[in-house]
Amino acid sequence: MDELKSIKKLDEIFSKRKDQLYREKDEGKKVFGRFCVFVPTEIICAADAIPVGLCGGKESTIPSAEEDLPRNICPLIKSSYGFKKDKACPYFEASDVIVGETTCDGKKKMFEHMAELSEMYVMHLPHFKDERSYELWLKEVYDFKDYVEKFTGNNITEEKLKEAIDEENEERMLSHKLYELRSQIPTPITGKDALKIFQRSFLLDIKDRLAILKEVISELEERVKNGEGYTGKRILVAGCPMVAGNTKIVDIIEEVGGLVVGEETCTGTRKFDNLVNGYTIDDLAERYFKINCASAFKNDSRIERIKELVKEQNADGVVYYTLQYCHTFNVEGALIEKELKNLGIPIIKIETDYSESDKEQIKTRLEAFVEMI
Secondary structure, three states: OOOOHHHHHHHHHHHHHHHHHHHHHHOOOOEEEEOOOOOOHHHHHHOOOEEEEOOOOOOOOHHHHOOOOOOOOOHHHHHHHHHHHOOOOHHHHHOOEEEEEOOOHHHHHHHHHHOOOOOEEEEOOOOOOOHHHHHHHHHHHHHHHHHHHHHHOOOOOHHHHHHHHHHHHHHHHHHHHHHHHHOOOOEOOOHHHHHHHHHHOOOOOHHHHHHHHHHHHHHHHHHHHOOOOEOOEEEEEEEOOOOOOOOHHHHHHHHOOEEEEEEEOOOOHHHHOOOOOOOOHHHHHHHHHOOOOOOOOOOHHHHHHHHHHHHHOOOOEEEEEEEOOOHHHHHHHHHHHHHHHHOOOOEEEEEEOOOOOOHHHHHHHHHHHHHHO
16 A cells, blocks of 8 residues: 555655754744653643654664663663763754653652753652542642743743644644544544654644644545455554654564554554543643543543453554553553453453564564454
8 A cells, every 4th residue: 555645745754854943932932841751732832932852762872871770770761861861862952951850759769860961850749539639730840831931031921822722723623533533433543643643743833733633534534435444454553652762562563463453552542532621721720630540549530441442443452561660550551451361352461672582582472462352
C-alpha cells in the first residue's frame, strides 16, 4: 500500500521545526521544555510561550548520563539527562525552562542534577485520587500559572486561555477520531505510522498538529470507505511512554505479524483522553487530574481504561511494555496482567531498554504470543 501523503508532509514539517522554533525564540518567545502529559500546555500557550517535548528515547546519551546517575534507573531518565548534559537535543537547548513533575522518584532526583544545567520548574503531582489530593493539584496548577506569567512577563487573559483550550481540545477530538479509524478491520494505518504521528505531536506547533491530523484522518477515511488497510493479530500496547526515538516494541510487534491498533501510553491515549470542560484554570486542573498514570495509588481507573480500549480497538491481545527499572509501571503491570487473564484477554509483559541486545529474544517471545492468539 502506498505511503500516506500526510505522513510525507509530517516529515517535511518536522524537518523545519527546529528552525521554526529558534526563529520564534529569537522573536522573544519563551520556550518551555516538558517531559510529561501532566503539564498543562494550555497555560504555556495562553502566555504566548511555546511548549515543546524533550528528547529521551535513544541509547546514545546514556553512557554520559551514567557518569552522574546510577545504572539501575530507567533508560528514559538517563537518556533525557544525557541529552541535556551533552547538548545533543535542539529542543533541550531551545528551552528557557524545563518543567518536571514528580511522577516517579527517579525523575524527581534526576531533576536535582538537571537543575545544575538548566532553569527547572517541578510540579508536585499527588499520587492519590481523593478530594484532598485534587485540592493540592489545583493549587499546583494555579502556582504554575503564576510562574509562567512571571517568567514570560505576559498575563494570561480569559480570551487567550479560551483559545488555547479550544485548540488543545480540537487536537484531542481529532486524536480520538484517528483511534476510531484504527479500530476498523482492516485498520487503515500501521502502528509505526500512528506512533510517528503521536511522537511528533509533542514537538510540533499546535496549528501544524491540527493540520496534519485533519489530513491523516481524511486519507484514512478514504481507505476505510474503499475497504483498504492492514490485517494481522491486533495488538494494544499498554505501559511506559514511547518518546521520540523509541519505536523498538512497535517495530518488533509488526515484524512478527502483529498490528498495533492502539497505545495506552503517554504517547497514546493518556495524552488526549478527556476534554477540558470549560475555560477556567479549575477546568484545566480537573481534566489533567483525571490522567490515568501508574504513579497513582489504587489505580482502578487505568485498569478499566485498558479493558475499554481492548474492546474499542477490537484488539486480540495486549502487550504490556515496561522500561527496565520503571517500578511504577512494572508493579502495576502485575495487577493488570492478573485482571486481563481473569477476563480471558491474552497479555504478555515485555521489559526492555533502548538497546538492541535483547531484540531477538523479544522477537521470539512476541512471535510466539502473536501465533498463540
